[in-house]
Every structure is written in C-alpha cells, then in structure tokens.
Amino acid sequence: MRAHPIAPPSDLLDRCGLRADECTGGTLRVTSPIDGSELARLHETPLAELPGLLDRAQAAFKIWREVPAPARGELVRLWADELRAARNDIGALITLEVGKIVEEGRGEVQEGIDICEFALGLSRQLYGRTIVSERPGHRIVEQYHPLGPVAVITAFNFPSAVFAWNAALALVCGDPVIFKPSEKAPLSGLATFKALQRAVARFGERAPDGLAQIVIGGAAHGEALVDSRAVALVSATGSTRMGRAVGPRVAARFGRRILELGGNNAMIVTPAADLDLALRAILFSAVGTAGQRCTSLRRLIVHRSVKQALLDRLLPAWASLQIGDPRAADTRVGPLIDRAAGQAMQQAITEAQAQGGRLLTGGEPMLAERFPTACYMRPAIVEMPAQTEVVQRETFAPLLYLMDYEQLDDAIALHNAVPQGLSSCIFSNDLREVERFIGASGSDCGMANVNIGPSGAEIGGAFGGEKETGGDRESGSDAWKQYMRRSTSTINHSRELPLAQGIRFD
Numbered sequence: 001m002r003a004h005p006i007a008p009p010s011d012l013l014d015r016c017g018l019r020a021d022e023c024t025g026g027t028l029r030v031t032s033p034i035d036g037s038e039l040a041r042l043h044e045t046p047l048a049e050l051p052g053l054l055d056r057a058q059a060a061f062k063i064w065r066e067v068p069a070p071a072r073g074e075l076v077r078l079w080a081d082e083l084r085a086a087r088n089d090i091g092a093l094i095t096l097e098v099g100k101i102v103e104e105g106r107g108e109v110q111e112g113i114d115i116c117e118f119a120l121g122l123s124r125q126l127y128g129r130t131i132v133s134e135r136p137g138h139r140i141v142e143q144y145h146p147l148g149p150v151a152v153i154t155a156f157n158f159p160s161a162v163f164a165w166n167a168a169l170a171l172v173c174g175d176p177v178i179f180k181p182s183e184k185a186p187l188s189g190l191a192t193f194k195a196l197q198r199a200v201a202r203f204g205e206r207a208p209d210g211l212a213q214i215v216i217g218g219a220a221h222g223e224a225l226v227d228s229r230a231v232a233l234v235s236a237t238g239s240t241r242m243g244r245a246v247g248p249r250v251a252a253r254f255g256r257r258i259l260e261l262g263g264n265n266a267m268i269v270t271p272a273a274d275l276d277l278a279l280r281a282i283l284f285s286a287v288g289t290a291g292q293r294c295t296s297l298r299r300l301i302v303h304r305s306v307k308q309a310l311l312d313r314l315l316p317a318w319a320s321l322q323i324g325d326p327r328a329a330d331t332r333v334g335p336l337i338d339r340a341a342g343q344a345m346q347q348a349i350t351e352a353q354a355q356g357g358r359l360l361t362g363g364e365p366m367l368a369e370r371f372p373t374a375c376y377m378r379p380a381i382v383e384m385p386a387q388t389e390v391v392q393r394e395t396f397a398p399l400l401y402l403m404d405y406e407q408l409d410d411a412i413a414l415h416n417a418v419p420q421g422l423s424s425c426i427f428s429n430d431l432r433e434v435e436r437f438i439g440a441s442g443s444d445c446g447m448a449n450v451n452i453g454p455s456g457a458e459i460g461g462a463f464g465g466e467k468e469t470g471g472d473r474e475s476g477s478d479a480w481k482q483y484m485r486r487s488t489s490t491i492n493h494s495r496e497l498p499l500a501q502g503i504r505f506d
C-alpha cells in the first residue's frame with residue numbers, strides 16, 4: 001500500500017488543537033470507519049448548560065452587530081489563515097473519522113478556506129439598495145442588518161466544510177454562531193471550530209465572549225437549539241427525516257431556517273454526449289466519498305442508442321476501482337460510515353431486484369477479514385426497468401440505478417419524478433437539449449449542470465435544492481441574505497406629508 005503520510009490519531013488530534021482531556025473519558029465514543037478503532041471519547045455538552053450558552057450568544061450579538069462588517073471580515077480572513085495552516089491535519093482527521101480519501105479530506109478543508117475568502121470580500125459588499133418613491137421629496141432605502149445567533153447543525157459527511165459555509169457568512173453578517181456537529185463525526189468539526197477559536201483569539205477583544213460556541217451531542221441537543229427563541233436562524237444539514245422534524249418546530253416559533261436535506265441526483269446522457277467525459281463524471285460522482293455525498297450520482301438516465309456504448313466503457317472502469325483503506329494513495333473508494341449504511345445498501349439492492357432490477361456489478365461487502373468491524377462495499381450498478389419505489393428514495397451508499405429513454409421529454413419527466421430536488425446534470429453537446437434541460441421546463445433541481453457531474457460544487461454559487469431537499473440555499477451568490485434581516489425605510493425630506501396611493505386624510 002502506497003500510503004499518504006498521516007500521523008497517528010493521537011498526534012493528529014493534538015496537532016488539530018484537541019486536548020487529550022477533551023478527547024478522553026466522555027460518553028460520546030467516536031470510531032474510525034477505516035478499521036472500527038476508537039479515536040476518542042468526547043464529553044457531551046450537558047443539556048442544562050444550553051440556556052447559559054444561548055444567553056452568551058445573545059449578549060455577543062449585541063456587541064458583534066455594532067462591529068463594522070469590514071472589520072468582521074478580518075476575523076474570517078484570520079480563520080482562512082488558520083485553516084490553511086491546518087489543512088493537511090484537519091483533512092487527515094476527516095479521512096480517519098469519515099473515511100474520505102486523503103485528496104477529498106484536504107479538499108473539504110479547502111472549501112472552508114474558499115468560503116472564508118468569499119465572506120471576506122462579502123464583508124465589504126453587504127449591499128442594500130435605494131428605491132425611488134412615488135412621493136415627491138421621499139426616498140426609500142433598503143438595508144441589511146445582522147439577524148441574531150445562528151445554530152449550525154451538520155451531517156457526518158461534510159463535518160468541516162458545512163460548518164465553515166455557514167459560520168463564515170454568519171460572522172461577517174454580524175451573527176454569533178453555535179455549532180452542533182454530527183455525533184458520528186464530531187472531531188473534524190471540533191478541529192475546524194478550534195481553528196476559528198484561534199482566529200478569534202488573534203482578532204482580539206473586539207470579538208465578544210460567546211461569539212462562536214460548540215455543542216457536542218446528538219438529536220436531543222439539536223432539538224434544544226431548534227426550539228430556542230434565542231436562535232434566530234437554524235441551518236440544519238442532514239436527512240429528509242431530520243428536516244421533517246426540524247422544519248415544523250422552527251416554523252412553530254416563527255424562526256428562520258435553512259434546510260439542506262437529502263438528494264436523489266441524476267444524470268441524463270443523450271446521443272449528443274461526449275461519452276468519455278460522461279464516463280469520468282459518472283465515476284467521480286457515483287463512487288466518490290463512497291457515494292456518501294448529498295450530491296452523489298444515484299440515477300443514470302441514458303438514451304437507448306448510446307446505452308451499450310456507455311456500458312462498454314463504464315463496466316471495465318468500475319471493475320478497476322481501488323476500494324480499501326482511504327489512506328492509500330491509489331484508493332478511490334473508502335469505507336461507508338458504519339455497518340448500518342452497508343446493510344441499507346444491500347437492502348436497497350434486494351428491493352431493486354424484487355422490483356425488476358438486474359444487478360450488473362458490485363454490491364457485495366469487502367475486506368471483512370482485514371477490517372472485521374468496518375464496512376467496505378463494492379459499488380453497485382443496478383439496471384432498472386422503471387423508476388420504481390426504491391429508486392425514488394435516497395440510499396446513502398455507492399449504488400447507481402441505470403434507466404434508459406427514447407425521447408428527451410420522457411427523460412426529463414423521469415428525472416423530475418422523485419421527491420428530492422438537489423442536483424442534476426445533462427451530458428450533451430446539443431445546444432437545444434442543454435437549454436431545454438436548464439430551462440423552466442427542464443430539471444426541477446436547485447442545481448442543473450451541463451457536461452459535469454452533479455457533485456463537487458464550487459462555493460461561488462448558491463447551494464441547495466427543491467422539494468424534499470428543503471428549498472433553501474447556502475454558500476455563495478446571495479445566500480448571505482438569509483443570515484441578515486432586511487429593513488425598508490421611507491425617508492421624507494420634504495415639508496409635506498403626502499400619503500401613498502394618493503390617499504387624502506385631511
């Protein structure tokens with residue numbers, strides 16, 4: 001095994017700023033999906049401490065909202081510095097804790113650096129607008145003001161980047177942050193949080209106590225944040241099941257929310273596709289991160305005339321994928337997060353077969369002798385006669401369903417006939433097909449790509465999806481507006497008091 005140089009876990013935790021006493025003696029056992037070994041026993045935050053923590057966040061808000069936004073930008077610049085210095089260590093910790101290959105672990109930290117730089121620029125561009133008034137001597141101005149404490153609840157599969165996406169924007173927008181990482185991958189989140197704490201320390205006394213806080217725990221801790229009126233915005237990333245619980249609870253107290261939930265992402269390959277390009281995109285997006293990205297490719301919808309030609313390329317490439325220890329340089333597919341994920345994949349394959357599917361390749365557990373308490377699966381492709389019930393559901397594993405089509409209209413209808421709406425793509429060099437797919441009657445997803453796969457978004461665009469994916473956006477573009485409150489002011493600089501709509505009230 002050609003190995004990337006990754007330090008032993010205890011050294012790595014130390015280099016990421018996690019003290020030995022923080023990582024031992026607690027009730028939350030964190031294991032590595034690589035070999036099932038124990039990495040840490042973290043101390044869960046006592047639920048009784050949450051009210052005090054939320055009070056501190058509110059007090060911090062009163063101070064932080066008065067710090068000018070470009071000065072707040074300086075804090076995320078420092079955070080980017082800290083993340084850059086720790087990139088390889090936090091990346092390696094992501095590999096150990098989540099099982100991502102080393103390249104992807106480092107890439108995830110790079111996303112954090114990228115969003116900090118985006119947020120730094122944004123800190124000088126929190127633009128409102130001036131609107132002309134219908135009344136003489138009047139002017140309307142729209143401003144964006146800080147919103148309040150933001151709770152960031154994250155999923156296991158992006159334990160570092162999703163916190164950074166939310167926190168970098170929240171901080172420049174004037175909002176304190178409370179981070180609850182996934183209980184399945186809290187260490188990488190904690191390491192990312194420690195980098196922020198170092199940045200806060202360097203920023204100095206203009207950063208109030210309680211500006212950035214972390215809560216270690218599971219769903220009950222998440223619920224306590226969701227229900228608290230002290231939290232102005234809940235940004236929750238995870239399964240649709242979680243979103244179904246969180247959405248109504250936040251709505252019940254008229255709070256704001258960003259929900260980033262499950263996907264069931266598809267690719268349409270038309271007769272006008274560059275098949276070699278499509279092949280590379282299929283491999284990365286279907287099996288990268290062992291199929292455990294919210295944007296992983298799960299449905300491949302191929303025109304009948306090119307189906308065999310595509311399979312002739314895909315099946316040998318699929319068979320040559322290196323599956324194993326993600327620390328090895330040639331590994332492309334690491335382990336699943338836990339055994340339950342492997343069982344869910346096998347269960348889905350069994351159901352697909354019962355619903356008429358044909359297993360073309362993969363689907364079996366691997367490396368059980370070498371890693372008896374871990375879960376390695378050979379990525380599977382199942383050819384389906386129709387988009388049956390199992391295909392309409394997200395199975396969070398490297399499992400790709402293959403379907404075919406005759407007319408592009410049918411392919412788009414099939415594409416949109418699932419409850420989720422996160423990411424999608426078309427492979428075609430035909431302008432008409434492409435414009436149809438990205439147009440109003442095309443893909444109904446939040447992201448509709450052309451000649452690239454559905455996964456691996458850059459931070460510059462708004463990220464998120466429709467339908468059961470939650471309907472919200474985070475990261476780039478104007479997603480920052482959700483972290484601020486908009487105020488509209490009509491200013492009268494005349495000596496008269498005309499009413500709008502010409503109403504007279506003398």
Ligand code: NAD
Pocket residue numbers: 153154155156157158180181182183184217218219220221222223226237238239240241242243245246260261262263293294295394396422464465469
């Ligand atoms: P999960 O839903 O099990 O957990 C996600 C987080 O929600 C965890 O921190 C968990 O503690 C918390 N949580 C669970 N129930 C809660 C409740 N009732 N109230 C408050 N918090 C609660 O998800 P997971 O298994 O960690 O992650 C995989 C899922 O996340 C997949 O469905 C994937 O598609 C999705 N995901 C979506 C995006 C996106 O941007 N759309 C990104 C990454 C992952």
